[in-house]
Amino acid sequence: MSFVSAPHWTAVDWTPWVKNRLVGDRRLRYLDYGTGSALVLLHGMAASWQWWLENIPALAQHHRVIAVDLPGCGQSEPLPAPAEISTHAGTVLDLLAQLGIDEATVVGHSMGGLVAIAMAGAATDRVRGLILVDAGGVPMTPRRLALILWFLRLGAAVLQRGPVRRALVRSPRFRRLALRAGFRNPDTLSPELAAELMPVFAGPGFVDSVAASGRAARATVPASLECPVLIIWGERDVIAPVRCAQDLHDAVRDSELVVIRDVGHSPMIESPDAFSRAVLDFTAAG
Template structure:
């Protein structure tokens, strides 16, 4: 069941216009590698984390509105966009470390994290590794909830993916793929909702270095059977962390049923479904997306983290464990949930 919208508390918010120069890419060198990011506005900090193969440009149209009331930081993850693309560790945990280090160089101690797709997994991992620096979580079509994922991504995780991605950029092949995309949209399929957006991700891989980084990132989270990283086994740790889940009900990459599973597994979380939207609900309805983010950050207090509370949560364990909390009222993971989680990485 989708939670009813919460009423915005009565207070005056000073709106600040954002200049075009603030939306331009900026750079920091961290651990010897270039980290690109966009930064605009002032006020409470929002960190926008994009998905696999994407970049901070995916948030560009939303940043001016969000930056009227927040300091917005949108990084290009390592291996993506204008950031460096070394032969490096592209695991979810490494990305969480990279976000922490960039925020540290910018003098940011804590923030609300907004993560899309892979970025949702990175946001969850950041909250797990650095709870004292996480004020809230907003997960958008996030990975790491179930094994299911679009078969195309499973295919690209297999050997030979470099050749496949290179072939997709050939003029003749590009034309055929474009025709297939238009047909999927005409037939009103869920994949047709997302195909144009996914095709732009291929266009963002112009050379072998970019493709190598993309495939390394993908293989860290997806194999031929589906997603290989899970957050289900530690969702209970979000107790006391204001969390909102945003999902399109026609998501062809990460099915909307994952949203309901995550909502049940995360104590006190709020779920908002975008009807008719695919994997990029913030593109389908940017106005509603911005309104929800502003209302959520304005109506919830930052997480009040304490070492003692964290220790108690870890000692009490997951409600689905034999040693878990009896009668907690939280959903116990099903046998299928636990079996799949045990087969996947839990970094």
């Protein structure tokens, strides 16, 4: 599906499309942009809706894009502890109900994949398809899961520091060093995008979300998914290696696997055109 006419995200004034809404007595920040069938974008741990900026202009040519700051992330208020992944899923479903969206395709990156799977399990009639991007919920050993959670805690603790965030925006060399684990090529994170991502990175709900993700990852059963599933994975992901994607593909009956070459854990940033094309091909197929 073509999206060559999409403007670059820096050419768009996003202010009118970024909104706040009370959902379960908590303020939720989200972007509502474009027209067509609903496409919900759920970011990974410690991130925010802006992680999808490279993709939203293309996706919004064919979809009403709802990109959410999950509770406690970005500029959304945190849930009361314990903030379980199922509660995150319920919060997003409640937001969609308030917006009058009866069904949607849900895209989940990393931790957002756990939330997307929980949404599909809780509301099979409202989730028409899932797109899991280097996602949580893949089969892995308890040791590897514990290592990933430890790495995420450590990385976020470092990136929460003001001087570190400022250096990530200003210094390409520092970005290369600090983001090597999450990106195959950290230079694909532009200074403009870093300036959007870093000020709201690792929000107040981060600590709770790490623990909740660990509990959900151990309990998630991807084989129970009933809707069509597209799995998009970075070939050089060192956090969740591509063999995890193959295991997930094998476990989910109605699934398709797209591996994007020479990118790491965030293919939507490292290879936005290939990522957006895979998403649009999947949604166009119905």
